[in-house]
Amino acid sequence: MKAIRILHIEDDERDACLVAAELEKAAIVFTQTLVSTRAEFMASLEESIPDIIFSDHSLPAFNSLEALKIVQEKGIQVPFILVSGNTSQEFAVSAIKAGAGDYILKDALQRLPAAVQSSLEQYDGNVKGLKIQQEKQAIELAAREEINKLAARLQLATSGSGIGIWDWDMATDQLTWDAGMYQLYNTTSGQFGSVYEAWLMCLHPEDKERIENEIHLAINGEKEYNTEFRVIWGDGSFHYIKAGGTVERDNEGNAIRMTGINWDISVHKKEEHHLKLLESVITNTTDSVMITEAEPFDKNGHRIVYVNEAFTIMTGYTLAEIAGKTPKILQGPKSDMEALKRLGESIKKWEPCEITIINYKKNGEEFWINFSISPVADEKGWFTHWISIEKDITQRKNEELQKMLIAEISRLFGGTETLNELLQDVLTRLVTFADIDMGEIWLIAKDRQRINRVAAYSSSNELQHFYSKGCGVKSFAKGECLPGIAWEKKTMQFCQELCGEKNIEGLDDAKKTGLQTMYGLPIIYNDEVIGTFVLGINKKEKIAAHLTGLFENLGLHMGAEIKRKQVEQELNQIIRFAPDLVCIVGLNGYFLKINPAGCDLLQYTEAELKAVPLIDFIHPDDKARTNDSIQQIRESQVNYYTENRYITQSGDTKWIAWTSSRIQEEELIFAVGKDITDRKLSEIHLKELNKTLQKQARELAESNADLEQFAYVASHDLQEPLRMVTSFLTLIDKKYSAVIDDTGKQYIHYAVDGANRMRQIILDLLEFSRVGRKEDSQAAIDLNEMVNDIRILFRKQIQDKSAVILADSLPVIYTYKTTIRQVFQNLIGNALKYTRKDIPAVIGITATETELEWQFAISDNGIGVSRQYFDKIFLIFQRLHTREAYAGTGMGLAITKKIIESRGGKIWLQSEEGCGSTFYFTLRKPG
Ligand code: ADP
Secondary structure, three states: OOOEEEEEEOOOHHHHHHHHHHHHHOOOOEEEEEEOOHHHHHHHHHHOOOOEEEEOOEEOOEEHHHHHHHHHHHOOOOOEEEEEOHHHHHHHHHHHHHOOOEEEEHHHHHHHHHHHHHHHHHHOOOOOOHHHHHHHHHHHHHHHHHHHHHHHHHHHHHOOOOEEEEEEEOOOOEEEEOHHHHHHOOOOOOOOOOOHHHHHHOEOHHHHHHHHHHHHHHHOOOOOEEEEEEEEOOOOOEEEEEEEEEEEEOOOOOEEEEEEEEEEOHHHHHHHHHHHHHHHHHHHOOOEEEEEEOOOOEOOEOOEEEEOHHHHHHHOOOHHHHOOOOHHHHOOOOOOHHHHHHHHHHHHOOOOEEEEEEEEOOOOOEEEEEEEEEEEEOOOOOEEEEEEEEEEOHHHHHHHHHHHHHHHHHHHHHOOOOHHHHHHHHHHHHHHHHOOOEEEEEEEOOOOOEEEEEEEEEOOHHHHHHHHOOOOOOEEEOOOHHHHHHHHHOOOEEEOOOOOOOOOOOOHHHHHOOOOEEEEEEEEEOOEEEEEEEEEEOOOOOOOHHHHHHHHHHHHHHHHHHHHHHHHHHHHHHHHHOOOEEEEEEOOOEEEEEOHHHHHHHOOOHHHHHHOEHHHHEOHHHHHHHHHHHHHHHHOOOOEEEEEEEEOOOOOEEEEEEEEEEEOOOOEEEEEEEEOHHHHHHHHHHHHHHHHHHHHHHHHHHHHHHHHHHHHHHHHHHHHHHHHHHHHHHHHHHHOOOOOOHHHHHHHHHHHHHHHHHHHHHHHHHHHHHOOOOOOOEEEEEHHHHHHHHHHHOHHHHHHOOOEEEEOOOOEEEEEHHHHHHHHHHHHHHHHHOOOOOOOOEEEEEEEEOOOEEEEEEEOOOOOOOHHHOOHHHOOOOOOOOOOOOOOOOOHHHHHHHHHHHOOOOEEEEEOOOOOEEEEEEEEOOO
16 A cells, blocks of 8 residues: 655644554554655655645644645645644634635544545545535535534633543544543543443443433434443442443434533542432421521511421421411411511521410411421522521420429419418419419318318409409308219310300309309319319300310329428417417427417417527526437437426526427427426425425434333333332241231232232333234135134133124134234233123124225123223223223234234224224224
8 A cells, every 4th residue: 555645734742643653553554754844845846746634733833824825826626624623623613614625633533544545535536526625615614613613712711620422433432531530430531441331341241231222312313312321440439420421423324423521420429319318308307497588588487498298287388388487377366476586586597596485276276386497598608598497395385384383383383371261372373374264173082071162263354353342152061063973073175165054053153254164174083073263254264285184284283282281270270269378399409389388388479489599598507418318309300308408588497207209201390398397386386395395203202212211111120129029028927927917918918919019011012012013924824723712712701701702704814923912812812801881792703805905893782982082092091981990001913903004904993882892993004
C-alpha cells in the first residue's frame, strides 16, 4: 500500500507524535513532513504535493488560514484537515467555510484516522461530488462545531465539577472519554479499553442488562437515554452515576454515534436516601408535624403547607382542609394568650420555641398540646418555613393537673378547718377546676339512716341564689334522689332526663335552676359508701370522661380523707372535753398540742405552752428525771408511766401522773396526764403520820416492855419476902400458940390469909405479864380432848354445883397449845364460879367457822353481868363482887383478853344480870 504523504503544519513535536501514533494505531501507512513556518510550508509544497495536509491553527509565525489560502491559491487539490486545540473552535468553523476538509480536536485525535480516510476517499477521483461533499461536510461540521462548541463549553463548565463527557463512534466502536470520565470510573486511558464492552464491564452487574436495554432503546429512538447506574471501581466500591446522551444519526436515520455525559450522584443519592428516611419519619411518626411558610406573617400566623397523618389523627383536620389556613384555626377561648405571645416573640426573632397550650380539635374538643417550632432555612440560608413538632399531652396534662388538685385537696384536709368548712372549700375548687355549673357533697349520717347535704357550690348566679336562700332538700334516705341512689347503687349515676318520664324524684329544685345534666358519684371508704358527689351542668351534654374519672378517683381518695377527718374531729372533741391533761409532744421536747384541761391546770394558754420546751414548766427537782423519761419514751414504744411536778403560772406546784407512748411513724409522743396533787399531798401527809405513829408505837412498846419487866420483876421478887412473912407467921402460930391468946391467933390467921391472897395476886400479875412473852409452840389441838381435861381439873366444882358442861363436837384446830387452853380454862372456871345458887349450872361450848377465823362461845346460866360492866370486867384487878361472895383476884379475864388479842383475836360478851352470860372470842386461822 502506498504510504500517505502528510504535510503537517505543527510547531509542537509532541502533538505531531500523538497524531502519528493515532494513525499508526489505525494501521494507516503514512509519511509525515513537519513544517512550522510559512517558508517551510511553501518550500515543502514546492518540493512535492502531499496527499493530505494537517494544520494546527495557530503557530507563532504562521496559521492554518494562511496555509489554506496558499493551498487554494496554488490550486492544490488535497484534503486540508485542521488539527487543533479546543480554543480555536470558532476559528475552525471559518476554516471549514474557507475550505478546510475537516476539523479534529487534539483532544479527540482518535477521530483522525477516520477523517483521513474519508477525506482521501472524497478527494480520490470524486471530484464531481466534491462540491456536494464539501457542502455536506460544511453542514456536518457546522453541526459538530455546534456540538463541539457545546461540549467544549460543557467541559469548561464541568471541568473539576465531577462531570465526564463521552463520545461513542458506533461504526468504529471507539469510545472517547474526557478526563472527567476517567475520574468518574477511577481509571486511566491506558487501563480503559475505550470500547463499548469495556465500559459495560465497569457497570454494576445488577444494572448491566437494564442499561444495555436503555442504550438499545435510545439507539432505536424509542426512548431518550437518560438513566442512572452504579459503577464498580477497581477497589470494589460502587458509585452512583447519572448518565445522559444523544444519538447522532446519518441521513437514513441510522445511529452512528452517541455523545453524552456522566456525573457522580453518590452524594445526591445519599442525600436522597437520607431525605426519604426523613420523609418516612415525618410521615410515620406518632408525633404530629406541621410545616408553615415563614412569610407572609399576619396576626393569625403563617400559612400551613403541610401536616402529617398523626396531625390529622390528633386534630381531625386533613392536609386538604387545613392547607393555606393558619394555626389560629386550632386556638380558642382557653388557649393561653401569654404562651402564644411568647411564641410570637420567638417567631419574630427567628428563634425556636416550645409551648404547651390548650388547642381545639375540628369537633371542638379541647386538648392539651405541647409543640416546639424551629425555623427551616433554604440552601441560601434564608428561613423559608417553620416546622412544628406537636404532641397531644392531654392525658399527661390532665394527670398532672389532677395530681396537683389531689395534692391541694390533701392540703385542705390537713388544715384546721372543720370537715364541713373544708368540704365547702374542696367543692368550690373542684367545680371551678372541672368548669361545671354546680356541685354538692352529701355525707351519710353516723347511724346510716340518711344522707345529708354538707356542701354546695355553684358558679351560676341562679344557683348561688338558690343555695343562699337555703333551698333544696337537704336530707334523703337511702335510694332517694341522686345522692341516695348513688349510695344504694354504689356506682356513678347519670341523669339527663330531668324533665322526662324517668324523672328522679327530688330533682324538681334542680330543674327550676336550669340544670339539665346531673351526676351522682359515690364517695367510698373501705368498700362502703360514706357520701356522694352531685355534679350538674346547664347543658344537655356529658361531662368529659376524664373529669368523671377524676371524680370517681376523688370519691375513693376523699373517702379516706373524710373518714380520717371525722375521726380526728371526734378525737379532738374527746380531747377538748377530757377532764385530764391530753397533749402531743414532739421528739424535740416541745408541746405540739395541749387540750383546754391542760391549759387550765397549768394556767397558761396553749400558745404559751407551745412556745418554750416543756422542761421549762417542770419543777427544778424533777427536770433531770423528766429528761430521762422523755429519752426513754423516745427509745421504746410501750406505755410509759411517770409522775412529776409542774409549776403553774401562779407558782403552784402540780403533781401530774403521766401515761405516755410514742407513735413511731409520726415521731410524736402522746401523753395523758392526771392531776394527782391532792393524792400526792395526802400521801405525803400520811407518810408523815405513819412516821409519827411508828415512833409512838415504838415508844409505847418500849414503855410496855419496861412495865412488863417491872411487873415481872416485882411479882417475882415479891414472892420471896412474902413467903418469909407467911413462914414466920406460921412459925409464930405454932411455936407460941401457948402464949398467944385467941385474938392474937386470929390476927395471925388474918395476916397469913392476907399474905396468901397477896401471893395469889402476885402470881396472877406474874401470869399476866408473861402473856406474849412466853414461848408457846403451835400444834393441832383436839378441843374435845382439851375440854375433857378441863372437866377433870374442875371435877370438884362440877360436883359441888351439880354442873354440866355441854360441848358440841368441837374442831381440831392448829393453835398455841398452852395459852389457848388457859383461855378455855379461865372462861369455864368463871362459868362454874359465878353460878346461881337456886339452879344447877349448865355450861355450853360451841364453835363456828368462817373463812378466816374460828369463833367460840362459852355460855352459862349464872348470875350474869350488868351491861355497864362489860368493859370493866376485862381490866386487871377489876371484879364486881367481894372476895367473900366469890373468890378471885380480878385478873382472869384481863389475862384472857391479853392472850386473845395478842393472837389477833377479839373477845366480848353478851349478858344480862341474873340471866347468865355468853363469852365470845375469835381465833385467826393459821396462814
Ligand atoms: P375473878 O373471877 O378473879 O374475880 P375475873 O377477871 O375472872 O376475876 O372476873 C372479873 C369479874 O367478872 C368477876 O369478879 C365477876 O364479877 C365477873 N364475872 C366473870 N365471869 C363471870 C361469869 N361467868 N358470870 C358472872 N360474872 C362473871
